[in-house]
Amino acid sequence: MDDDYYSIDSILSENQKIQCTFKVDIPDMGHLDGGHERDIKAQSRVQLPLWLAFILIYSDYADFTIPPPFNSRVRNALNAEAKSVKLSALVGAGGFWYGFGKMIMRLLDDEPANEMSGLLTKSFRNRLVEVIDQAQHFAALGPAGGGGQSGDAALAFREGLEVTERELFLLAQESAKRTKQWYESTDRLRR
Amino acid sequence: MASAESRQFGNLATQLVQESRRSTLTDTLLKYNDSLVRTVIREQRNLENLINSAIAAQADNAAFTGDAPALLLYQTVVLRNKRCLLAYHAHRLDRLKDMYWALGGALPALLADNDLRSRLSPHEVDFLREYNASVMDFRGDFSAELDIAASITHPPRDLHALVRVVRDCGVIETELGTIDFKKGQRFMVRRADIEHLIVQGYLQEV
Numbered sequence: 289m290d291d292d293y294y295s296i297d298s299i300l301s302e303n304q305k306i307q308c309t310f311k312v313d314i315p316d317m318g319h320l321d322g323g324h325e326r327d328i329k330a331q332s333r334v335q336l337p338l339w340l341a342f343i344l345i346y347s348d349y350a351d352f353t354i355p356p357p358f359n360s361r362v363r364n365a366l367n368a369e370a371k372s373v374k375l376s377a378l379v380g381a382g383g384f385w386y387g388f389g390k391m392i393m394r395l396l397d398d399e400p401a402n403e404m405s406g407l408l409t410k411s412f413r414n415r416l417v418e419v420i421d422q423a424q425h426f427a428a429l430g431p432a433g434g435g436g437q438s439g440d441a442a443l444a445f446r447e448g449l450e451v452t453e454r455e456l457f458l459l460a461q462e463s464a465k466r467t468k469q470w471y472e473s474t475d476r477l478r479r
Numbered sequence: 480m481a482s483a484e485s486r487q488f489g490n491l492a493t494q495l496v497q498e499s500r501r502s503t504l505t506d507t508l509l510k511y512n513d514s515l516v517r518t519v520i521r522e523q524r525n526l527e528n529l530i531n532s533a534i535a536a537q538a539d540n541a542a543f544t545g546d547a548p549a550l551l552l553y554q555t556v557v558l559r560n561k562r563c564l565l566a567y568h569a570h571r572l573d574r575l576k577d578m579y580w581a582l583g584g585a586l587p588a589l590l591a592d593n594d595l596r597s598r599l600s601p602h603e604v605d606f607l608r609e610y611n612a613s614v615m616d617f618r619g620d621f622s623a624e625l626d627i628a629a630s631i632t633h634p635p636r637d638l639h640a641l642v643r644v645v646r647d648c649g650v651i652e653t654e655l656g657t658i659d660f661k662k663g664q665r666f667m668v669r670r671a672d673i674e675h676l677i678v679q680g681y682l683q684e685v
Contacts, residue, residue: 293565293566294569296496296570299563300493300497300500303493339555339559340555342555343555344551347551349551
């Protein structure tokens with residue numbers, strides 16, 4: 289995912305919410321989290337989308353906590369076996385787990401940011417093989433196929449794919465299908 | 480809950496961008512969402528008023544310190560909405576340009592599609608016309624050597640092509656003189672003369 293100004297994916301990644309704790313009072317802004325308070329009081333906790341949270345955190349008006357999709361429990365699970373974690377369940381359907389992580393990195397200092405970067409890359413690398421592998425199988429089996437003896441685990445993994453992975457899955461599937469077609473077709477104009 | 484949610488700044492603009500994403504996923508150009516675009520712009524005006532009154536309130540009190548979190552928030556929302564609006568339109572224009580090139584730069588054929596036409600805003604039609612004019616202008620510079628609008632995905636194998644007429648397309652000037660292409664007929668013609676007709680679906684290679 290790129291950070292281009294016009295990137296639809298980037299814009300949607302910034303829409304993930306993050307828990308912020310305000311350090312100052314801000315009058316007349318209570319509606320920010322859809323609540324009913326009139327003002328924002330110092331020490332109050334509010335769920336804010338990242339795009340709005342950035343400026344508050346940079347300006348030192350608020351603090352943030354690492355959101356649940358990246359807490360230590362998830363980290364441990366990913367380190368143990370990246371393929372068994374359902375990323376889609378962490379960020380909701382249509383969520384960008386990797387994109388979200390990348391955005392969070394901007395808020396962190398060097399060391400934790402590097403750690404986060406390592407987590408993201410390592411998880412991605414460990415899961416990618418399985419993504420592509422399954423996509424190839426799916427393409428080979430055709431629409432009626434799928435399953436097999438380890439079908440349940442495979443299905444669970446597919447359900448746990450987050451948006452970026454899902455896109456890669458579809459691309460790999462399409463590519464495998466086209467390669468197959470290309471092998472089976474003949475160049476009729478060849479002499 | 481739903482009403483409180485819709486009051487939140489930036490939500491409507493996000494809906495707009497989600498529409499773009501849906502459009503990519505389903506590979507279709509959705510109808511131009513005029514009312515939503517207008518609503519977001521109205522929100523921008525509303526924010527401008529809020530900013531102005533916030534500045535006025537500051538000025539009344541004392542010297543402006545710059546320490547105004549509310550102002551900062553409003554400004555962030557304004558910039559966010561702007562980004563969403565621009566991204567929505569840029570995404571649509573990208574799709575339109577793709578469609579334009581898929582037809583080999585045949586604008587009339589693209590605009591003749593009423594189903595597509597009904598999904599465009601008037602400005603988008605204007606854009607296509609002007610884009611087409613620019614392309615044609617540029618293309619003219621090379622017309623003797625190269626057709627820059629020719630397909631690059633299927634390079635030609637032969638100078639001539641045997642084609643079958645799928646739809647009547649009237650009289651066309653070719654190297655062999657004028658030919659009246661009638662549905663069902665077959666011709667052996669120089670590819671360069673009729674390339675654009677194949678792309679637009681009037682002729683089919685046999």
